[in-house]
Amino acid sequence: MKIIAAKKILKANDQLAEANRATFNAARLLAVNMVGSPGSGKTTLLEALVNALQGRMRLAVIEGDIAGSIDAERMEALGVPVVQINTEGACHLDATMIAAAAQGLELAAADCLVIENVGNLVCTAGFDLGEHVRLVLLSVTEGDDKLVKYPAIFRGSHALVITKCDLLPHVNFNMERAVADMRRLAPDAPVFQVCAPRQEGVAELADWLVQRRP
Ligand code: MG
Ligand code: ZN
Numbered sequence: 001m002k003i004i005a006a007k008k009i010l011k012a013n014d015q016l017a018e019a020n021r022a023t024f025n026a027a028r029l030l031a032v033n034m035v036g037s038p039g040s041g042k043t044t045l046l047e048a049l050v051n052a053l054q055g056r057m058r059l060a061v062i063e064g065d066i067a068g069s070i071d072a073e074r075m076e077a078l079g080v081p082v083v084q085i086n087t088e089g090a091c092h093l094d095a096t097m098i099a100a101a102a103q104g105l106e107l108a109a110a111d112c113l114v115i116e117n118v119g120n121l122v123c124t125a126g127f128d129l130g131e132h133v134r135l136v137l138l139s140v141t142e143g144d145d146k147l148v149k150y151p152a153i154f155r156g157s158h159a160l161v162i163t164k165c166d167l168l169p170h171v172n173f174n175m176e177r178a179v180a181d182m183r184r185l186a187p188d189a190p191v192f193q194v195c196a197p198r199q200e201g202v203a204e205l206a207d208w209l210v211q212r213r214p
Helices: 006-026 042-052 070-077 095-102 151-155 165-170 175-185 202-210
Strands: 030-035 059-065 082-086 112-116 133-139 159-163 191-193
Touching: 006 030, 006 095, 030 042, 042 059, 042 070, 042 112, 042 159, 042 202, 059 070, 059 095, 070 082, 082 095, 151 175, 159 175, 159 202, 175 191, 191 202
Parallel strands: 030 112, 030 133, 059 082, 059 112, 133 159, 159 191
Antiparallel strands: none
């Protein structure tokens, strides 16, 4: 019987992630790993960011999904260079997948590469993709208790984006509690409150991203 320690696989991933980061640095590219539950509004936020970053940063996108290309088609419709990864069952992206996908993009022609991860708050926390910034999304419809229940993903993120804030009057979401929990888990991470379809709060997030370009 052959036993492979998960620790070793993660170490290999970390080395590849460092190589990805070096590639992104050489291209003077800000790499963003966007994580959040299925339906938290990652692609809709991305659409709003395309608009908000127009003329400021040229975007390229890697879409990670278990199957299909619905999100990549939404990016293509906006004229954004995009590569779709189908993980065929795997519930997260890893650095190897990103290295392969990046070869399908002209990195020198972009200022910001957004990687939309598979919708998942659990194991996406364990895989460095070589990003500079990890953005975690939480929609108000998911509930304010998710930070306490899935601390690793929030602790390792550089900013929290609370989405669907237009629905706050209709749901039981305690904003103070969510913000306080994020302060505790990641004291330096800003919290953005957005309604992406109305472009509310998105300019602030765009400004923050522009400042982070290497
Ligand atoms: Mg999506
Ligand atoms: Zn996974």
